Amino acid sequence: MIDLHTHSNASDGVLMPEALVQKAKEIGLSAMALTDHDQVSGVSKALESGKKIGLEVVPGVELSSYWQEKERKEFHTLGYFINWEDQELKEKLTFFQEKREERAKKILRILRDWGYLGEWENLQKIATGSIGMPHIARTCFEDPRNKEKFLKEFGGIPQVNDFVQKYMLRGKPAYVEKTLIPPKEAIDLIHKVGGVAVLAHPCFDLSQGDFETIKILKEWGIEGLEALAPFRTPELTKESIKYFSRMAKDNNLLVTGGSDYHGIDGIGAGLGFLEWGMEVPDEILTDLKNYKNIQ
Ligand SMILES: [Zn+2]
Numbered sequence: 159m160i161d162l163h164t165h166s167n168a169s170d171g172v173l174m175p176e177a178l179v180q181k182a183k184e185i186g187l188s189a190m191a192l193t194d195h196d197q198v199s200g201v202s203k204a205l206e207s208g209k210k211i212g213l214e215v216v217p218g219v220e221l222s223s224y225w226q227e228k229e230r231k232e233f234h235t236l237g238y239f240i241n242w243e244d245q246e247l248k249e250k251l252t253f254f255q256e257k258r259e260e261r262a263k264k265i266l267r268i269l270r271d272w273g274y275l276g277e278w279e280n281l282q283k284i285a286t287g288s289i290g291m292p293h294i295a296r297t298c299f300e301d302p303r304n305k306e307k308f309l310k311e312f313g314g315i316p317q318v319n320d321f322v323q324k325y326m327l328r329g330k331p332a333y334v335e336k337t338l339i340p341p342k343e344a345i346d347l348i349h350k351v352g353g354v355a356v357l358a359h360p361c362f363d364l365s366q367g368d369f370e371t372i373k374i375l376k377e378w379g380i381e382g383l384e385a386l387a388p389f390r391t392p393e394l395t396k397e398s399i400k401y402f403s404r405m406a407k408d409n410n411l412l413v414t415g416g417s418d419y420h421g422i423d424g425i426g427a428g429l430g431f432l433e434w435g436m437e438v439p440d441e442i443l444t445d446l447k448n449y450k451n452i453q
């Protein structure tokens with residue numbers, strides 16, 4: 159059993175890379191990939207701990223991108239076996255990191271106008287890796303000055319999702335557009351650093367029957383589909399795995415799989431899909447390595 163899609167606290171996961179690797183070993187996985195959002199700072203630590211405890215770790219990343227022509231739809235591209243120490247990659251990721259920070263500051267300013275106070279310094283403490291909307295929400299939750307306002311509007315401190323949905327999603331008052339690269343550039347960047355480019359969670363980003371998009375992505379150099387990705391419920395997931403595995407096969411693409419684990423148990427499929435009683439077989443990694451000519 160393996161898991162090729164995980165997040166550490168170098169992006170928006172909860173566990174440190176070392177702890178994530180440790181957990182993967184404990185639950186019986188034979189390999190995992192660390193694929194933090196637009197961030198590779200956890201890779202070295204994950205590889206080191208993997209070596210120490212005897213768990214194979216694949217260096218990876220998950221790049222976010224907007225597809226301008228498709229109503230700025232967000233697409234995520236996974237990169238496997240990347241050279242995470244490449245200078246150009248690091249510079250590109252730093253640029254997006256800075257844009258993320260600018261965006262977070264803007265959101266904090268707007269929330270302030272709506273009566274929710276949050277300090278940049280506190281946000282930085284809460285978000286150990288790249289800043290996401292849940293971190294901004296938590297910054298407001300933990301600020302005692304907002305207690306009354308939350309009580310009045312939500313009857314107490316709300317769930318992260320409820321607050322994010324009410325204020326930070328597109329069309330809501332504190333929505334600020336992200337700066338992301340186009341999907342083709344994401345694929346090119348992964349190739350440039352020697353990686354295999356795979357479309358993440360097609361169950362969310364690709365409609366079933368959307369052969370046109372897959373054709374374009376293939377022309378741009380996508381090499382695999384993460385057909386084994388959790389999709390809402392175990393039942394829907396089984397159906398979607400079947401569908402996208404077939405789609406990958408028909409398009410001569412690799413099939414990969416991972417849980418998109420963020421370090422919180424009880425949400426989603428859990429590390430290795432195990433909480434849903436499913437698993438990602440070792441052969442997926444063998445195929446990926448054969449394709450890359452890695453022993
Ligand atoms: Zn994703």
Ligand SMILES: [Zn+2]
Pocket residue numbers: 163165220418
């Ligand atoms: Zn992810």
